[in-house]
Each structure stands twice: as structure tokens, then as C-alpha cells.
Amino acid sequence: MPLTRAQPATGTEDTETVAPAVDLVLGASACCLACIFTNPLEVVKTRLQLQGELQAPGTYHRPYRGLVASVAAVARADGLCGLQKGLAASLLYQSLMNSVRFYCYSLACQAGLTQQPGGTVVAGAVAGALGAFVGSPAYLVKTQLQAQTVAGMAVGHQHHHQSVLSALETIWRQQGLTGLWRGVGGAVPRVMVGSAAQLATFTSAKAWVHERQWLPEDSWLVALVGGMISSVAVVAAMTPFDVVSTRLYNQPVDGAGRGQLYRGLPDCLVKIWRQEGPLALYKGLGPAYLRLGPHTILSMFLWDGLRTLARRGWHQDT
Numbered sequence: 001m002p003l004t005r006a007q008p009a010t011g012t013e014d015t016e017t018v019a020p021a022v023d024l025v026l027g028a029s030a031c032c033l034a035c036i037f038t039n040p041l042e043v044v045k046t047r048l049q050l051q052g053e054l055q056a057p058g059t060y061h062r063p064y065r066g067l068v069a070s071v072a073a074v075a076r077a078d079g080l081c082g083l084q085k086g087l088a089a090s091l092l093y094q095s096l097m098n099s100v101r102f103y104c105y106s107l108a109c110q111a112g113l114t115q116q117p118g119g120t121v122v123a124g125a126v127a128g129a130l131g132a133f134v135g136s137p138a139y140l141v142k143t144q145l146q147a148q149t150v151a152g153m154a155v156g157h158q159h160h161h162q163s164v165l166s167a168l169e170t171i172w173r174q175q176g177l178t179g180l181w182r183g184v185g186g187a188v189p190r191v192m193v194g195s196a197a198q199l200a201t202f203t204s205a206k207a208w209v210h211e212r213q214w215l216p217e218d219s220w221l222v223a224l225v226g227g228m229i230s231s232v233a234v235v236a237a238m239t240p241f242d243v244v245s246t247r248l249y250n251q252p253v254d255g256a257g258r259g260q261l262y263r264g265l266p267d268c269l270v271k272i273w274r275q276e277g278p279l280a281l282y283k284g285l286g287p288a289y290l291r292l293g294p295h296t297i298l299s300m301f302l303w304d305g306l307r308t309l310a311r312r313g314w315h316q317d318t
Contacts, residue, residue: 038291044291063153096131098131128191133187144159157252179257231289
């Protein structure tokens with residue numbers, strides 16, 4: 001059954017929602033399509049976040065300076081294809097994480113939980129946490145692959161993986177099953193914060209635009225405006241956790257699979273603050289916004305559009 005009816009809150013109209021199983025496919029598809037366009041900015045953002053790791057400002061070599069220069073630096077060092085490093089792992093992560101995230105969020109909508117005060121924030125955070133846990137191995141490999149480059153441009157630890165499968169095999173062989181989830185302690189709060197901000201602000205922004213009646217109710221511009229507003233909230237809330245997550249995933253490990261630089265999320269936050277300064281938690285902010293902004297706009301816009309098509313298809317069938 002492609003559509004279900006959500007239980008309306010008092011004083012609200014009964015609304016049709018896409019079934020969770022359909023949302024699983026639509027959400028993952030939308031985010032994977034967005035990822036293809038925004039992955040080059042993810043590569044640049046990763047390099048900027050690792051640059052100067054645990055070093056005082058002004059004391060280290062900076063091969064990456066600003067967005068445009070960093071894009072050019074990656075292209076010179078790794079070729080134009082280098083701007084799509086880790087794309088396969090990124091697509092795997094987006095499909096795993098967002099299928100779980102949108103499925104769980106749709107379940108909450110179906111149950112009417114998102115119509116309660118604060119319901120969209122809680123549902124988005126919980127759905128994001130579950131998605132982040134499932135997708136963590138893919139994000140681990142993505143981060144390590146995107147950090148890899150020639151010696152003269154290297155920042156952060158270099159893992160020297162050959163592919164996604166070889167990376168997963170190496171980590172499994174050297175660190176065991178738990179090694180594939182190393183760094184998940186930083187990924188879960190990262191996606192919880194980002195998912196709560198994204199889903200809650202997108203839903204609220206669309207409702208706000210509808211109330212103002214600036215645009216036709218069924219216009220694609222409503223979803224576009226909602227995505228633009230949502231992207232600002234996502235970047236502001238998520239970037240510090242994004243920096244920490246990148247550091248935790250990319251750090252070298254000892255023979256027992258323990259991180260050699262950070263013991264976990266709190267330790268990483270404290271070390272970055274003390275040794276690099278508080279502004280280091282916003283390293284790569286420009287590429288982060290230009291990556292997360294379009295990604296949020298595209299994914300939310302595509303998700304909303306695919307859901308609309310699914311509803312129309314169901315109405316035609318019935």
C-alpha cells in the first residue's frame with residue numbers, strides 16, 4: 001500500500017503521507033542523486049578539516065586555502081577525477097543512512113508523532129541516529145579515501161586504501177567487526193543534530209511559506225525555499241560535529257584498534273579547542289555550506305518531488 005493516512009492532531013486537516021517503505025526508497029534515491037553533484041565539495045571539506053590537525057594556527061603548511069584554491073589544488077594533485085574521490089563510498093553511505101532515516105521518520109509521521117510539540121525534532125534526531133549507526137562503516141571508508149592524496153598535499157593520516165571493498169576488508173582483517181564502527185560515537189550526534197535540524201526546519205519552513213501564501217500551494221518553489229532555509233540551520237548546527245567526526249574516522253589506530261589521537265567525542269572536542277582554538281571547530285565552513293547547502297536543497301527538493309509523484313501515481317491507480 002503506497003499511501004497511508006496520518007492521524008491528524010486536533011484542529012488540523014487529515015493529510016496523506018507516503019508509506020514508510022516507499023519513503024525508504026525515495027529518500028535514499030533523492031540523497032544519492034544530490035551526492036553525485038556535491039561530492040567534490042565533500043572532498044575539499046574533508047581536506048580542510050584535517051589540515052593543521054592538533055597544531056596551533058599559523059604553525060603548519062597549508063596546501064588548501066579557501067574553496068576555489070582548494071578545488072584547484074585537489075585537481076592538480078589528483079586530477080579531475082580526484083574531485084570525485086570516495087564517490088562509491090559516499091553513495092553507499094547515503095543509501096544506507098538515508099533509507100533508515102527516512103523510513104523511521106515516515107513511521108513517526110504515520111503514527112502522528114510529528115504533529116506533537118517538538119515531534120519533528122525528536123523524530124528527526126532519532127531517525128538520524130539510527131541511520132548514522134547503520135551507515136557508519138561506509139562513512140569511515142569515505143573519509144579515509146577522500147583524505148588520500150600525494151605526499152606533498154597530504155593532510156591527516158594516510159590509510160592507502162585501493163577501493164571501498166579493499167578498505168572494508170583491511171579494516172575487518174586488522175581491527176575486527178568493531179573496527180568498522182570505529183568513530184560512530186562522533187557520527188551519531190553529528191547526524192542526530194543535522195537530521196533534526198534538516199527535517200524539522202524543512203517541514204516548518206514549508207508550512208510557513210504555505211501560511212504566507214507567497215507561492216501556489218503545489219508549486220515546486222515551496223520545497224525549494226524550504227530546502228534553502230533548512231540548509232542554513234543544518235550547517236550552523238552540524239559543522240562542529242562534522243569536524244570531530246572527520247577527525248575520529250581518519251585518525252590512525254594502534255594494534256588493538258584504539259585511536260592514537262583521540263579517545264572519543266569529548267576528548268576530540270577538548271583537544272581541538274585547546275590546541276587549535278574554538279574556530280577550528282568550523283574548519284571548512286565555506287565548503288561545508290556549499291556542500292551541505294545544495295545537498296540539503298537538492299535532497300529535500302527531490303524527496304518532496306518524488307513523494308508528490310508517488311501520491312499522484314497512487315491516486316491514478318485508485
